[in-house]
Amino acid sequence: xxxxxxxxxxxxxxxxSTLSSDERAEPVTALSASLTFGWRALLKIxxxxxxxxxxxxxxxxxxxxxxxxxxxxxxxxxxxYLQFVLPGIHVMTITMxxxxxxxxxxxxxxxxxxDRFRSLPIWQPSVLVGALLGDALRYxxxxxxxxxxxxxxxxRPAGGVLxxxxxxxxxxxxxxxxxxxWTCFGLRMRTPESVMYLSMTVLFxxxxxxxxxxxxxxxxxxLQVVVRVNPISHLVTAVRGLMAGMxxxxxxxxxxxxxxxxxxxxxxxxxxxYRNLR
Amino acid sequence: xxxxxxxxxxLVKTFGDxxxxxxxxxxxxxxxxxxxxxxxxxxxxxxxxxxxxxxxxDGGTARVLGHDIVTEGAQVRRRVxxxxxxxxxxxxxxxxxxxxxxxxxxxxxxxxAKARAGELLEAFGLADAADRQVKTFSGGMRRRLDIAASLVxxxxxxxxxxxxxxxxxxxxxxxxxxxxxxxxxxxTVLLTTQYLDEADQLADRIAVIDRGRVIAEGTxxxxxxxxxxxxxxxxxxxxxxxxxxxxxxxRALDVPVQAEPDLVALSATVADGEVVAHxxxxxxxxxxxxxxxxxxxxxxDEVFLALTGRPAxxxxxxxxxxxx
Numbered sequence: 001x002x003x004x005x006x007x008x009x010x011x012x013x014x015x016x017s018t019l020s021s022d023e024r025a026e027p028v029t030a031l032s033a034s035l036t037f038g039w040r041a042l043l044k045i046x047x048x049x050x051x052x053x054x055x056x057x058x059x060x061x062x063x064x065x066x067x068x069x070x071x072x073x074x075x076x077x078x079x080x081y082l083q084f085v086l087p088g089i090h091v092m093t094i095t096m097x098x099x100x101x102x103x104x105x106x107x108x109x110x111x112x113x114x115d116r117f118r119s120l121p122i123w124q125p126s127v128l129v130g131a132l133l134g135d136a137l138r139y140x141x142x143x144x145x146x147x148x149x150x151x152x153x154x155x156r157p158a159g160g161v162l163x164x165x166x167x168x169x170x171x172x173x174x175x176x177x178x179x180x181x182w183t184c185f186g187l188r189m190r191t192p193e194s195v196m197y198l199s200m201t202v203l204f205x206x207x208x209x210x211x212x213x214x215x216x217x218x219x220x221x222x223l224q225v226v227v228r229v230n231p232i233s234h235l236v237t238a239v240r241g242l243m244a245g246m247x248x249x250x251x252x253x254x255x256x257x258x259x260x261x262x263x264x265x266x267x268x269x270x271x272x273x274y275r276n277l278r
Numbered sequence: 279x280x281x282x283x284x285x286x287x288x289l290v291k292t293f294g295d296x297x298x299x300x301x302x303x304x305x306x307x308x309x310x311x312x313x314x315x316x317x318x319x320x321x322x323x324x325x326x327x328x329x330x331x332x333x334x335x336d337g338g339t340a341r342v343l344g345h346d347i348v349t350e351g352a353q354v355r356r357r358v359x360x361x362x363x364x365x366x367x368x369x370x371x372x373x374x375x376x377x378x379x380x381x382x383x384x385x386x387x388x389x390x391a392k393a394r395a396g397e398l399l400e401a402f403g404l405a406d407a408a409d410r411q412v413k414t415f416s417g418g419m420r421r422r423l424d425i426a427a428s429l430v431x432x433x434x435x436x437x438x439x440x441x442x443x444x445x446x447x448x449x450x451x452x453x454x455x456x457x458x459x460x461x462x463x464x465x466t467v468l469l470t471t472q473y474l475d476e477a478d479q480l481a482d483r484i485a486v487i488d489r490g491r492v493i494a495e496g497t498x499x500x501x502x503x504x505x506x507x508x509x510x511x512x513x514x515x516x517x518x519x520x521x522x523x524x525x526x527x528x529r530a531l532d533v534p535v536q537a538e539p540d541l542v543a544l545s546a547t548v549a550d551g552e553v554v555a556h557x558x559x560x561x562x563x564x565x566x567x568x569x570x571x572x573x574x575x576x577x578x579d580e581v582f583l584a585l586t587g588r589p590a591x592x593x594x595x596x597x598x599x600x601x602x
Contacts, residue, residue: 026385
């Protein structure tokens, strides 16, 4: 122990020499601060790879379950149903995974390191934007798994590679925007569990009263109205359209407008809370 | 640098019904160590968090290094560092990664950030643990990394919130060495502590904080002088003689003399050292055997008791800090 003790000990002079040897803080841009926090998210994935469990298992489970349980009954064959349901499952999986953003933030925020981040001379939202960039990587991984598994099961998108890539991009934009709702919850609720319950209360009705699993034509007319105004339905329509190569500009614009609205409302609400954390 | 590192007037912070900080005035000169001394829940942390721009005050104003903490928060953040009560480092990352992250956020290029991290880890005796996750660090190592993280860019003012709470004596001495090095290089240190001897050892000036207010301010000797004189403690050979000795001492010193829980011990607060020798001679003359005596300045413990009417260890008002 003595040898390591000697090396771990600390001399006042050594500390003094490090103090004079470096100069002042240079302001960093909002983008570079956000990317640096994105790097932090990657490091966390490297050190705690278990957090990739949800983005790998959810897509596989959902896709297999829904395709094989409902496929035969709803569309006559699982292969035919897969063409319809895959974009929907894609949207459902990724939007479900977004709710972990709020839970993770709620856990993270109770740790002292946020005090340090908040006392730094940086663009304050960069901490959260960086975390969301890290999440975007997780969503990309989940998307890749769904598409590859889908193709292996017989999914043949008419929109081709470009259509699929654009669909993933659009979904990532929407999820990044939706995440501000979860960050808002994440900062306001007391425990990660309560964040999860609240997020599920929002997400479950939204994903199931939509056109994800079935064509709403057979639903009662009042429910059709619900499905039609549901933002998730619009997202699914656009993603499905992109993958099938028959999307309209209007459908994409609706999703982008919804995304902008989510950021415009919940971004400032989150940041107001973030700045006034106790 | 302005002459005053911190100027605060009537700072107030309330959490619900609790006035955690209830009108704090401060004038902290640049350079040296300024100590905030007080029990748990006295409002020390809340005050520091307001000064470091982490909390908005509900009332009053404060300037840190000449900048208003509410309207010029960005300028304040550029020149101060904070080491919170709970390790403000990322437990999942390694020591190096933590420091590189901060150096990057403070505008260093990747190679320079790495170099800076290495230099700090070396100086703080953490080079061997550089590539281990912080969650595997001991309390002392974590605390040193935490302070190193505050020094990635040398700040003009550093807030250290209870930097030695929970540390073993050796780690505490290391933290004290770091604080002395900081002061020697011209950084102003604002330190909170519950330990009276720590404030006594390190701080040039001390503000005693209790229930959200500054109840006394000055140098350690100023505070001791407020209590008046020093304390005399006498241990007798024979417990049977204690009452007799007590009477003799009370007459010779002309102050009340307390019987201590130790059955052979007596103590008294004495304004003037000269009478002590006289009183001890009086005991010898009367045949009272003294095996041990001590006369010294009052401890800050006694100061605290004299100022608040209760001992410093008492943590009666935990609610305010818990709410924070």
